[in-house]
Amino acid sequence: MSSEPIAVAAGVEVLRDGGNALDAALAVAATQLVTEPHMTSLTGGISLVYREAGSQKASYLSGNINAPLTELNDFGGADLTRARGVPVPGWWPAFEAAHKRFGTLSLKRLLEPAVDVARDGFAVSPYLFGEIYRARENLGRNAQSREVFFRDGSLVGPGEALVQKRVARTLERLSDEGMDYYLGDFAREFCAASDSDGGVITKEDFEAYRPEWADPIQGTYRGLEIVGSAPPDDGGMQLVEALNILENVDLAALGPASESPRTLSALIAAHNAVYYAPPREKRVRESKRVTDVLLSKAYARQRFDVLDTLACPAHETPPTPGTIHISVIDADNNVATLTHSHMASPWVNGLYAEGFQLSGGGSFFQRIMPQPGERATVYLAPSMVLRDGKPVIVSGSPSVSLVACVIQNLVNLIDFEMPIEHSVAEPRFGARPHDPSLGWVPGTTLESGFSNTTLREVRKWAGANRLWLREIGPWNSMTGNFDGITIDPDTGMMRSCGDPRRMGIAMSA
Numbered sequence: 001m002s003s004e005p006i007a008v009a010a011g012v013e014v015l016r017d018g019g020n021a022l023d024a025a026l027a028v029a030a031t032q033l034v035t036e037p038h039m040t041s042l043t044g045g046i047s048l049v050y051r052e053a054g055s056q057k058a059s060y061l062s063g064n065i066n067a068p069l070t071e072l073n074d075f076g077g078a079d080l081t082r083a084r085g086v087p088v089p090g091w092w093p094a095f096e097a098a099h100k101r102f103g104t105l106s107l108k109r110l111l112e113p114a115v116d117v118a119r120d121g122f123a124v125s126p127y128l129f130g131e132i133y134r135a136r137e138n139l140g141r142n143a144q145s146r147e148v149f150f151r152d153g154s155l156v157g158p159g160e161a162l163v164q165k166r167v168a169r170t171l172e173r174l175s176d177e178g179m180d181y182y183l184g185d186f187a188r189e190f191c192a193a194s195d196s197d198g199g200v201i202t203k204e205d206f207e208a209y210r211p212e213w214a215d216p217i218q219g220t221y222r223g224l225e226i227v228g229s230a231p232p233d234d235g236g237m238q239l240v241e242a243l244n245i246l247e248n249v250d251l252a253a254l255g256p257a258s259e260s261p262r263t264l265s266a267l268i269a270a271h272n273a274v275y276y277a278p279p280r281e282k283r284v285r286e287s288k289r290v291t292d293v294l295l296s297k298a299y300a301r302q303r304f305d306v307l308d309t310l311a312c313p314a315h316e317t318p319p320t321p322g323t324i325h326i327s328v329i330d331a332d333n334n335v336a337t338l339t340h341s342h343m344a345s346p347w348v349n350g351l352y353a354e355g356f357q358l359s360g361g362g363s364f365f366q367r368i369m370p371q372p373g374e375r376a377t378v379y380l381a382p383s384m385v386l387r388d389g390k391p392v393i394v395s396g397s398p399s400v401s402l403v404a405c406v407i408q409n410l411v412n413l414i415d416f417e418m419p420i421e422h423s424v425a426e427p428r429f430g431a432r433p434h435d436p437s438l439g440w441v442p443g444t445t446l447e448s449g450f451s452n453t454t455l456r457e458v459r460k461w462a463g464a465n466r467l468w469l470r471e472i473g474p475w476n477s478m479t480g481n482f483d484g485i486t487i488d489p490d491t492g493m494m495r496s497c498g499d500p501r502r503m504g505i506a507m508s509a
Contacts (some may be wrong), residue, residue, distance in 0.1 A: 007032045008506075011031075019105045019330075026095060026110050033114060038128060040323070042092060042170070042354075044361060046095060047064060048060070051334065054332075060214045061211055064232075064343075066205070068372065068373070083195075083198050085360050087359060118171060123161060123162075127502065145352055148355075190358070221247060227383060231377075233380050241274040244297055256426065258450050260454065265458055268429055325337075325402075338382055339380040339402075385410065393413060394487075398480060402480050408429070419486075421497040424498075428480070443470070445471070445479065447475065480499075482499050
């Protein structure tokens with residue numbers, strides 16, 4: 001289950017060839033480097049929760065971006081479109097680390113579909129063309145992007161083949177040479193591209209980077225166990241904290257958010273209370289006591305009691321990421337839930353190395369500036385829900401609104417017992433997109449589809465709380481893409497569906 005059909009099909013073939021859920025997730029992710037270049041890049045990061053059916057143990061891998069070893073003095077919004085906003089990537093080191101620990105098929109086999117589609121090309125979808133057209137100025141600035149996205153001086157159009165021979169060569173070298181190529185020629189080309197625009201990343205940054213394994217964050221919601229990403233990635237904590245707050249409300253009695261202003265306002269307020277809270281990555285990592293307090297039911301009750309004041313705290317919003325999520329369950333019930341991303345608007349800086357855009361993920365440094373060489377705090381939220389020790393929901397989402405997307409769908413699935421295809425089609429709220437010129441201003445977006453009564457009452461509530469609110473039309477990609485699978489614990493029956501907000505698709509092997 002993910003957001004692009006060619007990549008999902010690659011994962012299905014890996015399962016049919018005997019690969020496990022992790023193999024399939026990695027094959028999908030690698031293919032998405034090619035088919036969704038607007039959403040991810042080899043220069044970004046990976047966030048993974050993997051649960052082995054045999055041991056029933058879940059592990060978390062943070063392969064997200066680092067700050068450079070060189071201190072970024074006076075870092076600000078103007079840097080986000082320049083090389084100073086390029087972070088140290090973790091995508092490939094995390095890919096290799098995950099494969100080494102849990103993979104069963106060879107790296108060459110997992111990268112093969114990506115190499116083939118990069119070399120042979122694929123038809124540009126209307127969705128991808130829209131992203132290309134929006135970024136045409138930055139794409140036109142670089143010779144490597146011009147050779148891919150321009151033909152005879154014009155943009156490659158919908159339905160035309162997008163061929164990426166340089167990307168194919170890079171992926172082939174990774175499959176043959178692994179970290180030797182990554183720390184050698186790839187790092188040199190990356191640093192040269194960064195240097196050309198005033199960046200500070202060096203080969204020493206690449207050599208110092210390490211993926212981080214940890215136990216996932218765990219919590220409960222109405223008797224179910226929630227498992228998610230661990231610090232420094234704080235999306236999992238946000239999920240648990242928000243659901244702890246919502247547990248104080250009998251949502252089932254109020255009705256779904258599309259018809260109930262009380263439910264919708266409670267969801268928005270709980271989300272905003274955790275999403276717009278000042279990031280506390282260092283405190284969480286340094287103190288288990290702090291983590292226990294933040295995830296406790298008692299603390300959630302205190303926050304619920306002052307929910308109106310938390311609906312619009314005076315803090316800045318996280319950045320708008322380009323992101324992808326993948327959910328996989330194999331025949332043995334191993335589970336992979338993986339989010340990967342270049343963590344910025346597509347092609348934001350116009351810089352390229354070895355066929356891949358340089359990530360603009362330094363936008364997360366505005367959220368909380370890591371110390372030199374440290375991991376950024378990123379709110380990605382690959383997650384799963386267990387009942388009596390068995391997975392019943394595997395989920396995640398891309399977009400600036402990914403936490404809101406997962407919260408709303410979990411509530412739909414758990415409190416209102418909606419089939420997943422019903423939940424995905426429901427209207428959603430989302431976070432306010434980041435605008436560097438305005439700063440990080442809290443706010444809420446609303447898709448079309450809420451009842452007139454709900455809209456009227458929620459607008460009134462938002463006005464009383466001075467909450468920025470804007471309607472953005474139906475099924476908007478900025479409210480996330482729920483890439484989820486539900487499993488009946490009694491029969492083992494799995495259900496999934498593509499989210500229409502992007503090009504989501506679910507397939508079985």
